[in-house]
Amino acid sequence: xxDNKIKSEELFDAEFLDRLRALFLRLRKRKQLRKKGMQxxxxxxxxxxxxxxxxxxxxxxxxAIDWRLYARLDKLFIRLYEEIQEYHIHVMIDTSASMSxxxxxxxxxxxxxxxxxxxxxxxxxxxxxxxxxxxKVQQALPPLKGQGNIQRIIEHLSKVSFGGVTNLDRCFHExxxxxxxxxxxxxxxxxxxxxxxxxxxxxxxxxxxxxxMHFIQLYHPxxxxxxxxxxxxxxxxxxxxxxxxxxxxxxxxxxxxxxDKFTEDIERSCLSxxxxxxxxxxxxxxxxxxxxxxxxxxxxxxx
Amino acid sequence: MQFIHPAFFYLALLAxxxxxxxxxxxxxxxxxxxxxxxFKTLAREHQESAWLRRMKKLLSLLxxxxxxxxxxxxxxxxxxxxxxxxxxxxxxxxxxxxxxxxVDGDGKTRLQIAKDEIRVRLAGLPEVIxxxxxxxxxxxxVLLPRTLKRRELLSRxxxxxxxxxxxxxxxxxxTAMVIAQLEKPSVIWQVSDSAPLRVDDGGEEEDGGGDGxxxxxxxxxxGKEGEVGRGEVDGVVLPEGVSLQWVDVRAAEMVxxxxxxxxxxxxxxxxxxxxxxxxxxxxAAAKSTVKTQLEVNLAGMPLQLRELELEPGASVSLxxxxxGSEQQMLRLELRTEGDQLAVDDQVVYPLxxxxxxxxxxxTPQADPFTEIALSxxxxxxxxxxxxxxxxxxxxxxxxxxxxxxxxxxxxxxxDLPVIVMNPPGDSGPLHARSVGAAxxxxxxxxxxxxxxxxxxxxxxxxxxxxxxxIYEVEGxxxxxxxxxxxxxxxxxxxxxxxxMVVMGFSPGRSEYLPLTASFPLLMGNAIFxxxxxxxxxxxxxxxxxxxDLIEIAGDEVGDxxxxxxxxxxxxxxxxxxxxxxxxxxxxTGMWRSADGQRGVAHLLSGNETDVAAVGAxxxxxxxxxxxxxxxxxxxxxxxxxxxxxxxLLVVESWLFHRHAVY
Numbered sequence: 001x002x003d004n005k006i007k008s009e010e011l012f013d014a015e016f017l018d019r020l021r022a023l024f025l026r027l028r029k030r031k032q033l034r035k036k037g038m039q040x041x042x043x044x045x046x047x048x049x050x051x052x053x054x055x056x057x058x059x060x061x062x063x064a065i066d067w068r069l070y071a072r073l074d075k076l077f078i079r080l081y082e083e084i085q086e087y088h089i090h091v092m093i094d095t096s097a098s099m100s101x102x103x104x105x106x107x108x109x110x111x112x113x114x115x116x117x118x119x120x121x122x123x124x125x126x127x128x129x130x131x132x133x134x135x136k137v138q139q140a141l142p143p144l145k146g147q148g149n150i151q152r153i154i155e156h157l158s159k160v161s162f163g164g165v166t167n168l169d170r171c172f173h174e175x176x177x178x179x180x181x182x183x184x185x186x187x188x189x190x191x192x193x194x195x196x197x198x199x200x201x202x203x204x205x206x207x208x209x210x211x212x213m214h215f216i217q218l219y220h221p222x223x224x225x226x227x228x229x230x231x232x233x234x235x236x237x238x239x240x241x242x243x244x245x246x247x248x249x250x251x252x253x254x255x256x257x258x259x260d261k262f263t264e265d266i267e268r269s270c271l272s273x274x275x276x277x278x279x280x281x282x283x284x285x286x287x288x289x290x291x292x293x294x295x296x297x298x299x300x301x302x303x
Numbered sequence: 304m305q306f307i308h309p310a311f312f313y314l315a316l317l318a319x320x321x322x323x324x325x326x327x328x329x330x331x332x333x334x335x336x337x338x339x340x341x342f343k344t345l346a347r348e349h350q351e352s353a354w355l356r357r358m359k360k361l362l363s364l365l366x367x368x369x370x371x372x373x374x375x376x377x378x379x380x381x382x383x384x385x386x387x388x389x390x391x392x393x394x395x396x397x398x399x400x401x402x403x404x405x406v407d408g409d410g411k412t413r414l415q416i417a418k419d420e421i422r423v424r425l426a427g428l429p430e431v432i433x434x435x436x437x438x439x440x441x442x443x444x445v446l447l448p449r450t451l452k453r454r455e456l457l458s459r460x461x462x463x464x465x466x467x468x469x470x471x472x473x474x475x476x477x478t479a480m481v482i483a484q485l486e487k488p489s490v491i492w493q494v495s496d497s498a499p500l501r502v503d504d505g506g507e508e509e510d511g512g513g514d515g516x517x518x519x520x521x522x523x524x525x526g527k528e529g530e531v532g533r534g535e536v537d538g539v540v541l542p543e544g545v546s547l548q549w550v551d552v553r554a555a556e557m558v559x560x561x562x563x564x565x566x567x568x569x570x571x572x573x574x575x576x577x578x579x580x581x582x583x584x585x586x587a588a589a590k591s592t593v594k595t596q597l598e599v600n601l602a603g604m605p606l607q608l609r610e611l612e613l614e615p616g617a618s619v620s621l622x623x624x625x626x627g628s629e630q631q632m633l634r635l636e637l638r639t640e641g642d643q644l645a646v647d648d649q650v651v652y653p654l655x656x657x658x659x660x661x662x663x664x665x666t667p668q669a670d671p672f673t674e675i676a677l678s679x680x681x682x683x684x685x686x687x688x689x690x691x692x693x694x695x696x697x698x699x700x701x702x703x704x705x706x707x708x709x710x711x712x713x714x715x716x717x718d719l720p721v722i723v724m725n726p727p728g729d730s731g732p733l734h735a736r737s738v739g740a741a742x743x744x745x746x747x748x749x750x751x752x753x754x755x756x757x758x759x760x761x762x763x764x765x766x767x768x769x770x771x772x773i774y775e776v777e778g779x780x781x782x783x784x785x786x787x788x789x790x791x792x793x794x795x796x797x798x799x800x801x802x803m804v805v806m807g808f809s810p811g812r813s814e815y816l817p818l819t820a821s822f823p824l825l826m827g828n829a830i831f832x833x834x835x836x837x838x839x840x841x842x843x844x845x846x847x848x849x850x851d852l853i854e855i856a857g858d859e860v861g862d863x864x865x866x867x868x869x870x871x872x873x874x875x876x877x878x879x880x881x882x883x884x885x886x887x888x889x890x891t892g893m894w895r896s897a898d899g900q901r902g903v904a905h906l907l908s909g910n911e912t913d914v915a916a917v918g919a920x921x922x923x924x925x926x927x928x929x930x931x932x933x934x935x936x937x938x939x940x941x942x943x944x945x946x947x948x949x950x951l952l953v954v955e956s957w958l959f960h961r962h963a964v965y
Contacts, residue, residue: 098337098338101335101337102334102335102336102337103337190337192337192338192340193340194340195340196340196341196344220337223336223337226336228334230331231331232331232332232333232334233331233332233333233334234333234334234335234336234339234342235333235334235335235336236336236337236338236339237335237336237337238337238338239339241339242333243339243342243343244331244356245342245345247345251345254344254345255341255342255345258341258344259341262341
């Protein structure tokens, strides 16, 4: 297998970090503009976000008494602060060979997406778990929390090697995310399995997962519209199977129709199960697609 | 096997291109793809095994080379020719009769097709084989004796044109065989649209004769398909060493309607009235009922228009009354949709000039009833009657017909048509005797020949006559028209070219005859029939078939004939040189000599009008001529090669490109 690892600088350079921060601020501002989001809860906590005042009772912590109000009103009030719920972000990245060959852009996009989602999770004080998905699903890193762990995630992702086949049915069946916290699960894959119906049938396993699910299908534009003509010998990068074809324009048109039906089937399967689906073209701008992903009602983005 | 254009063989070098492309073809490139699941859903033909793909490529190369070979062979025009030692000479017997002007489906006349066929066959014939060219219609003409000069032969071939003459194949075949015998072994190519005559094997007959003898192989190539028959030419024995091949130039379909008979005659005793008898026939090879229009024109004005429907092979006869004046041109034209032979579609006839007949009636005692009858005819303006006794004989003036009534001259006039009534004795060829003053009355007569012109419209059923003479005519061919008892009492005929009507009865003594309308009619018919051939009375318009050899004699006849014929909507004139008094009428239409003699020539041939097609002949062949297959055919195989080429293209297209999208 060729060296398909990506350097960490390439994966998470300063410019990308700046864009991600900007993106995070935009999301935060959007959250502030809205009165209440999915992330806030009715209970109070110890965050810096002021929520309300309440009369002091004996069981309250006296450190919460607002002495200024006592001076003015001669009554004891305590300040209540927002309590922010902690989520568990699961990021599952397809590491089969089809994600890196013949179009390396898919690998880059998948890893960047993994980093970005992890960064958002860490910045939002959530737990972040990383998984790789191939023949089977594996947890790449234990749950991490705190912004300091972003570098660890980047380094780990830059070392992930892509190869082997995809067994979507097994992966989705074996994946058991923790139920202790509300989970947000991101599956980043091209969903190319051994059969054309494998993906949308495998999605049904995801109904048992706790939390909200996001299926992100990555594909290169040439995977939908191959620039092939005439007699071609095709090699499947996962199975190494060879197939000699004589492709005509009519064949290519039929190929596109089949591909579109494949993606539509997955999308329909996801939407029918209250799961989010987004197709991700590697030739389009990362930020735009990422913003669209988060703006589709993800709890990660604060609703 | 010969090649007409061998220069095209250099095109075979084009074969290098597909061979090079095959060996240096672009190998299929290998492309890595993320998944094959989508490609696997494409058509099954893309999922062929490797050996099948290799076979297909090889097959494609072979088909391409085959196509190229077929193209080259078609361009060089392969023809199959006999071996040089097979024959020494070829006699081309080319039909140029009227039916060869029939236009077939592709717009070519049969003669043009025949010429093309001959050219192809000549191209495949070795140069050392001598060729003789004979053309025939009504007679055979050797256009070119045996020669090795192909160029001259082709030049003469180009000059041949169709003549509107009925063919005489038997006579032409005799000529061809005489020439074919000069340098045996030889072959006669009968290039025509007529089936060969039946050929006599000749073996048994000629065994003792010496000239023929042995087994005679006769090949009759039926159609371009090259079927060979063995049969018998009617009355013709093919000599040993002479074979016959029929190069058929007929088309698959043929429609023709034409005149097969035409005659115009003046109606007796009616000035300016004529009857045209026409017979219209349809060829048997026509596929279905044919509708045709018969248009009668007189002096350029339409006179009649008749619609006719003819079954294939059927004919219809018509009598068309014509009323016109002298010198007017009568033209009958047939208009048939899809008619493929024009030469038999019209006939022309100039109405003859006529003057009143001069009749001398010489009688010692004029019968009043006869006088009344002759006066009645005279009133019609067609008769000048001179009446006199025996003392006026011989006549000082020229008359057209003389009537001897109850009297005969001692010296019989041999240069005049004669009507003898009640002959009293002998004179010239006529021997008669009177049966007495009272005569023998008969209440009725028996009719010998009611169709004779003398009895035209004469009712013979209510005739009671009194026989006054018994007569006999020496020599000649007098026909008894009326018989009373056992004796003829009315006869008509010719004696040494002289027309004669003899009546052995007295009208005055007959009870009913003079009182009926039949008697004036009988007299009129007799006078008219006797004078019918008199050119002085009615202009003689000679009617002949085209191709006839006629004599046009006279002091001022001139040295050319002027022909007039209606073609393409207008009268066209042609001149034909005359070398002597014998002239062959080589075209159709009306002719006129310098001294005013006129005549018409028409095809009027049932055989030529019945233009054959291939289908009909095949039926005939199956019932008549035997059919053995030819082993080695002559001729251009270019058509077959082109068909193979098209077939190869179809096969390759089906094998390799039936699912392609361009």
